[in-house]
Every structure is written in structure tokens, then in C-alpha cells.
Amino acid sequence: MLGAIGLDEAQESTYRALVAVGAGEVPDLAHRLALPEADTERALRRLERHGLAAQSSARAGRWVAAPPGVALGALLTQQRHELEQAEMAAALLAEEYRSEAAEPAVHDLVEVVTGASAVAHRFLQLQLGASSEVCALVTGRPNVVAGRDNEAEERAAARGVTYRVVIEREVLALPAGISELAAALGREERVRVVEKVPTKLVVADRTLAMVPLTGRGAEPSALVVHASGLFESLMGLFEAVWREALPLRLGEGGGVAEEPGRGPDATDLQVLSLLLAGMTDASVAKQLELGLRTVQRRVKGLMELAGVTTRLQLGWHAYERGWVARDRPGGDGRGGARTAGSGPPRLA
Template structure:
């Protein structure tokens, strides 16, 4: 928790232990931390440099913890000051960049990023730099950045960035497809499903976009598109897919009516996956239900809707607001 203040785990453990006992000598603290005395001594000297511990003047060799409210408050104030300076520097650089890019050359409107590490890093920057909204089209074959997506989304969503995501049906058939979609819904993201998306795409604040660049080589590459007619086209591509997609309801994300003659949360999950195009078998697998359970729930939904076919069920569900887009 204190790594943001420049402490590593060993330093933090040493300080916490010293705070809990008030004062201790190095051998006693080493035993409490299950560390060697040299490691403990180095940790204490680092705490001393940060103003978090000091050697007792009355008892040489004994270390005393500095009051957390004072010592940590000073470190926080210093960190805030450094952050303010960094923010000012970033604002000045942004202003210089805007001044130099008033009339950008055509070749400056698109970046070509090559190599898996560079693509993954640029993808993270795009999301973590978003201020208002991130829109994404997700295909069933995520490459390069799949391992970092959740971390970036969690950080951005934690800052209040809105996410609108359209996944293609094949994503839900992946081993972790439904689990990741459920996690996204729990983060407050809006998720919709279509049979197929035209390309993987991420648009941040309608000012920057990233699309994969297909090539005949094995090295991944992507295009980063700045504000231009091409960016507007990519933004409209997302909006057109979003308008035709159906909302995904998983893990209690849908609002079930608390009445005996209305679908419950699991009913809405089953319905959402069926409307996304999954088979009964795939729905059962993704939700951890038995095939017969899924079929019984579908039969119950048909009875609730007064439908005799699944086609009629879909229409009635839309009319009753069970699958409304808004």
C-alpha cells in the first residue's frame, strides 16, 4: 500500500512492525520479520532516510518509529508536489504538441506500431490516457494485448472512464469469454453482442484509435490513428455496430423483476446468451448449468411470454423490455 511513497514491501513490513511495537532493536525486529539482520539493518536505514524511523538517543541500537500521521503526511505532501510538477510539465508539452500540430502532415495522422511489446504498450497507453470514454470492438481472436486488457480496463474504469464494448459471439465460446464479460459488466461497462465484428478496434475519447494491421509476417503490428477523417470513419464504424448489437446480461447484470411471473437473473443470462447466438449446449457450459436446466428455463420463458416458438420468444422479450438496448 505504501509503494507509491517509494517504499518496497520489505520497508513497509519493517515500518508496520516497528509501529506496532513502538521501538525495537535490529535483532528483535529481524526475528519478527523473519529476515536476516543485515537485510533488516538495510531496511531500517532506508526508513531513516525517508524519515520514518530513527535511532534512540537514550538506547543506542534501538530504533523508534516516527509517528505515521507526521512522517507519512510529509511523504504524501512531497509526492503531491512532484505530481503537480509532472502534471504541469505534461500540460506544457501537450500545448507545445498542439501548437506544432495545427496543420499536421498527412503522414503524421497515422502511426504504425510494430512488434508485440510495442503494440501492447501503445494499447495500454491509449486506455490509461482516456479521460471520458473508451469504445471497443472485440473479436474472437484477441492477440498480443489479451493479457493486459483487464488491468488497463480496471484502472481506467476506476477513474470514471465509461466503456462501451461490442464482442462477437465467438468471444463467448472462448474458455474465459463469459467470465471476462461478466467481470466487465461488474466494472460498470456496457457490453453488447453481435454475430461478428468487422475488426478489433479501440477508440479513446473520439480522439485516438487503434486497429490491428494485418500482414503476411508473423510480427504483430497496429495502426494508431489520430484526429482525422479516418478517425471519424472508425468512430462511426463502432457506432453502427453498437446500434445493431444486443445487450449482454451476465452475473446479475440484468435487472430481474421480483415477481413470480417474471424472469429471474439466471433466466436473463440464458436469454442473453441465446440471443447472442449460442446453442443450448454452449449456454449450459458457459453458465455452469445442466443442458436440461437450460432447456427447462427456455420453456419457462416461453410460457411467461406466451410464445410457442423461440422466434416468438425473441420478439416478446423485446416487447417486454427484457432485452431492451437502453
Template sequence: MLGAIGLDEGQESAYRALVALGAAEVPDLAHRLTLPVPQTERALRHLERHGLAARSSARPGRWVAAPPGVALGALLTRQRHELEQAELAAVLLAEKYRAEAAEPAVHDLVEVVTGASAVAHRFRQLRLGATEEVCALVTGGPRAVTGSDDQAEERAAVRGVAYRVVLEREVLTQPGGIREAGAALARGELIRVTDRVPTKLVIADRSLAMLPLTPRGAEPAALVVHASGLLEALRGLFEASWREALPLILGSTGCAEEGAGGPDAVDLEILTLLLAGMTDASVAKHLELGLRTVQRRVKGLMELAGVTTRLQLGWQAYRRGWVAR
């Protein structure tokens, strides 16, 4: 089970035994493992080099196991980082190969990827390989192409990769939808919302796109499109959707009137969710409030702003700085 982090069967057995015993001398451990003493010593020295075991300072001759949560966690983190770096290198090499090809063949302009695992892997490669901007259309259906990967997106933000995302409004009503959108906004991503998105789509650096190829219920498959007239058409589709969508606003910038008759934190949360296009019932469910409580608070906000319609309330909320622009 621990072979993925470089341990063979004997080394893993030695570590598991140390974890169970707490501490042990080499002969006792060799007897428990039914291994020769020299082989047991080699296994312990290997564990020591990887930070998984150490000689006891309190009782010479005995070995103790490092805490699994710390020792194994560090090894797994290093393995993940090395794998991601290898994936990124493979993507960059592939792009360099295509860029240096004098006249790429037509079949090199598109790739067909089949299988859920292969689609997810290719999608992750595409995002890891982006250096400037990632644009995405996200629908409310199953996410065969686009999806959330906080770690990958945080690393992209650190590298200075910009994100522009158009969400179908249904996404916000799904479990965790508001939370994921809020986390994305906190990372500096630009998000807009519309009633309907034509298709799932992701475009990296304006040079590579990916979109689903099969309908719901069929085996997941996706089309990867390289620089071509088709890619230009997909870029145009994204830009058209972006222009028609409305900016998503979650959270407030604070309120100068708060504490002096202004909206409180719950009022502001209700207001920002309504501005995101959610219904009173959806807001009530998300905030775990009663529907009448939400409607009563909205009425109070309208009275506070001196307006008679919700459209006017939205305008006043922007003008008074109750929500971020």
C-alpha cells in the first residue's frame, strides 16, 4: 500500500510493526517480521533516511516510528509535487513540439480523449500548463470537463494566471456552489453568471481548448482543440457569453451605517445572494433561515433604502456601498 512512496514490502512491514509496538529492538523486530536481522537493519536504515523511523535517544538499541500523520504526509506532498511538475513538463514539451512543427497535420489540431479518468487528467494538465489566462464556461450538469480543483487553481493564482469564468445560475443552487464560488472570488478569479451556458468549455492561454464530446449518460469523452479556426470560434463563443453575463458578487465591503440603523451582516448576505440571482427560497435554504424571515429582511432593506421595488434596492445597494462592485 505504501509502495507509491518508495517502500518495499519488508520496509512497509517494519514501519507498521514499529507503529504498533511504539519501540522495538532489532532482534525483536526481526523475529516479529520473520526476517533475518541484517535485512531488518537495512529496512530500518531506509526508513530512517525517509524520516519514518529513528533510533531512540532514551533507550539505546531501540527504534521508534515517526508519527504517520507527519512523516507520511510530508512524503505524499513531495510525491504530488514531483508528479505535478512532471505533468507540467510533459504539457510544455507537447506544446513546444507542436509550435516547432512546420505544417501540422489536420489530425494534430484536435484530440479525442475518452474515459472519465483520462478526461479529468487531460483537463488538469491543461490548467497546469496555462501561463497567462484560463477561460471557462460552467454548466449546472455533471462536470465531465470543468470542475473545481482548489489546489490547482491556487497554484495558478500564485503563478499569475488569470481566471475568467461564466457560471450557469443553476451552479449556485447546487450543494457547495456558493462556497466554491466564494473561494474562487477570494483567489481573485473573475466570475459572471447567466441563466444558461451553451456548453462546458475551458480555454487556456487562447491556444488550447477542451469541451465535452458526448451527451449525458454516455461514456465521458472530450475534444481538445489546438490553434485553428475551430479554436477561434470557441473563443468567440466564450467572449459572447462573457459579455452577456452579469458579474457575480458575494460578500460585502462593509457598511458605514452598520451599527447605526444600517443593514447587519445577515442583511448583507441576503442582499448579495439575491444580486447573484438566487430566489428567496434558495437564499433561505442556503442561510438556514425561514422564508418569511428572508422576505421580512428584504422588506426592511427596501424601507432603509427608501425604495419600493427590488430593482431599485439593487441600485441603492451599489450606490451606498453595501456590496462590492
């Protein structure tokens, strides 16, 4: 816990032991810590340099612990000051970078990373640098980055970073696939599954994306894409796959289970059918004996389920998903009936 102020495990243990006894000699402390006396004395010397311990002036060879509230408080204040200085330096560098590249050239929007070590390191940086959300598409064919870095995810999650991850079904058959997914779900990550994902992809904070460039047999390389039209396409790809995927949840005994896909219920389909027939929201509400707000709420829910923002898009989605009949022989133009080849419906 005290590693942030520069203490290793042996030094922290020595300080804790010294605090527990108040004062002690090297042999006694070494026995308490189960460490060689040389290692114990070395740790005490390091604590002395940090101002956490001192040799007793009244008794030679005896060490005394400095009060934690004073000594640790001073070290923490120093660490905060150094962090503030580093943040100021980072802000100045960022401002200098922005002023030099107010209108970045095309080559500044993408970055090619080559080599297994470099790709793995950049992947780690994306996660550790995220402040709000990480989105990922994960294949069942680990190459440079085998699956997902659990340690990086744990550290990011501890900072409040949320994860949305889509895996392809093959991941469930990997040796550690189930255990890693159970750990991710235990960290409250949102994980979904599809039969196949189109490509590996990692997106950090909706500003930076990383995709592989080479396949098997070639030197590993990846493309890091900054905010741009290409980035928006990659983000759109993720959202499209996310909408189609089935959620995973923790099952009994800590296993992983798929949740059934959510679709429109019978009332939703009635509302859709009447709207596609050209009826207004008010007419649909009267016909189905529902409140107007209930109809509008159901339409909004259908749009969210379909991942669309307009009623026209919802009509196309309902047509493609089979939520509405494409061919109803004998239709007279009322009640949502359509003839073959008439194309997708439109909502009022």
C-alpha cells in the first residue's frame, strides 16, 4: 500500500513492525519479520532516508519509528506536489502539441505500430489511459494480445472505467475463456457474444481506436486511429455488432450463461402494425385502448431496441427483422397489410 511513496514490500513490512513495537533492535525486528539481519538493517536505512525511522540517541543499535501521521503526511504532500508538477508539464506539452497541429494532416490521424512488443504495449496504454469507457471486439484467435489483459482491466475498472465487450462464440471454448469472462462479469463489465466478430477492435473513450493490420504469419502490426471519419466508422461498426449480440451473465456456480435476446412483445407488434398502416399515435392509442403516452413510450422503446433515431429507420429495421409481415395477400391498404415487392414500410 505504501509503494506509491517509494517503499518496496520489505521496507513497508519493516516500518509496520517498527510502528507496532514503537522501537526495536535489528535482531528483534529481523526475527519478527523472518528476514536476515542484513536485509532488515538495509530496510531500516532506507526508512531513515525517507524520514520514517531514526536511530535512538539514548541507546545504540536501537531504532525508533517516526509518527506515521507526520512522516507519511509529509511524503504524501511531496508526492502530490510532484504529481501536480507532472500534470502541469503534461498540460503544457498538450497545448504545445495542439498549437503545432491545429489542423492535423492525414498521417497524424493514424499511427502504425509494428512488432509484437510494441503492439502489446500500445494495447495496454489504450486501456490504462482510458478515463470513462473501453469498447472491444474480441476474436477467438489470440495473436499478440492473448484475449484481454485482466490486470489492465482491473486497474481501469478500479478508476471507474466501464467496459463494453463483444466476444465471438469461439472464445467460450478457449482453455481460460470461461474463467476470464466470469472475472470480467464479476467486475460488472458488460459482455455480449456473437457467432463471429468482423475484426479485433479496441476503442478508448470514443476518441482512439486500435485494429490489427496483419494476419497470421506476418510481423504483428496494428493501426491506431485518432478522431476522424475512419474512427467514426470503426465506432459505428462496434455499435452495430453490440446491438446484434446477446448479453452474457453469471450463471449458477459462477459459470457464464447467455441471456435470451430481447424483442418486441405482442403489444409492441400491434402498435407497429397500426403505425405502419398510417395511423397516428392518438388513433393507435384509441384502437388498442392504451394511453397516448404509453404508445409513445413503446415506440421510443422499439427505437432503442432497434438502435435507431427516427421512425423511418424503425420502419426499415422492422421490415428487415421480420417484425412486420412482408407479404400479406389480399391486403387493402388498411390494417398494415402489404403486397409482395412493395418494399419496406414507413411509420407515420
